[in-house]
Amino acid sequence: MKGFQSDLSSAVRLNIGGKKFCTTTDTLTQREPDSMLAAMFSGRHTLCQDPDKGYVFVDRDGKHFRHILNWLRDGVVPTLEESQYSELLREAEYYQLLGLIDGIHSVLNKKNEDDEFHTELTRTDIIKCIQSEKVRFRGVNLSGLDLSKLDLSYVDFSYACLKNVFFSRANLQCAKFRDVDAEGSIFHNATLRECEFTAANLRGALLAGACLQSANLQGLEMFYVYMLYLFLTILMFGINTCIVSTCLLVISTTVIY
Structure with a gap:
């Protein structure tokens, strides 16, 4: 009977952004003793x-708080979509x-390693293929x-998955990147003259020092790409180089409008 009364006295009711949860002070304080919840x-x-x-x-948004409670109870990182991990990470x-933050990063790093493991070709395969007259890696x-x-x-890389690919200093003149997923790819100092990027995903891609003259960037989030390009060019090459590079970028994108 005393144990039952003790459990009731340690019960905590939470309203997280309108979503209601019930737990205990032990759950909120023991696994993560240095957290804000433990302090509260x-x-x-x-x-x-x-x-x-x-x-x-x-x-706070209560959408992912059940995952936080389950982490505090069991110490297990939930299985989620990648975009949901980003949301949970913000709450953590x-x-x-x-x-939990370390656990989420470990899951995401493992996922990236698995994605690389499932890559369909190697650098050696690519080198052999580009000896041919017409090369296509569509959807690869x-x-x-x-x-x-x-x-x-x-x-022709159209519809390919190019996440986190290193294209640094590569000659990609007139290459086709239509509808590719090139999130996080590195195009540092690459030649992208007259490339087609129609509807490509370049979120998080590094474009500093790349030549984009006459490239077709239709369908991209131009402000995002432009600001990233501008910032990284200043950071790596200084303001004078940035002025020249920015002029090339502006000239290259006028074809869209």
Whole structure:
């Protein structure tokens, strides 16, 4: 009977952005003792509670809080879509859950390694293929490959998965990147003259020092690409080079408008 009363006294009711949860002070304080949640329910702070039902309100999105509670209970990182991991990571950072943050990063790093493992061709395969007169890698998964310094001019990469590919200093003149997923790829100092990037995903791609003269960038988020290009060019080459590079970028994109 005493144990039952003890459990009731340690029960905590939470209202996270309108979603309601019930847990215990032990769950909130033991696994992550340095977290904001542990500090809140350590007994050292006065909490603002609903006078009727005793809910403690926290002004955060409650969508992923069940995953946070399950982590605190079991220490297991949930299986989610990649975009959902980004959302959960923001919540974990807010609550200062260092173990969960490390766990999410480990899952994402493992996923990237698996993506690279499933790459359909190697750098050696690519070198052999580009000896041919007309080269097409349409719809092929080349994620994570190092294709730096290769002559890939006129190659058709349309619809390919090119996540985290290294194209640094590669010659990609007149290459086709229609509808590719090139998120996080490195085009540092690459020649991209007259390339087609129609509807390509270049989110997080590095374009500093790349020549984009007469490239077709239709369908891209131009402001995002432009600002990333501008910032990294200034950072790596200084303001004078940036002025010249920016002029080339502006000239190259006028074909869209």
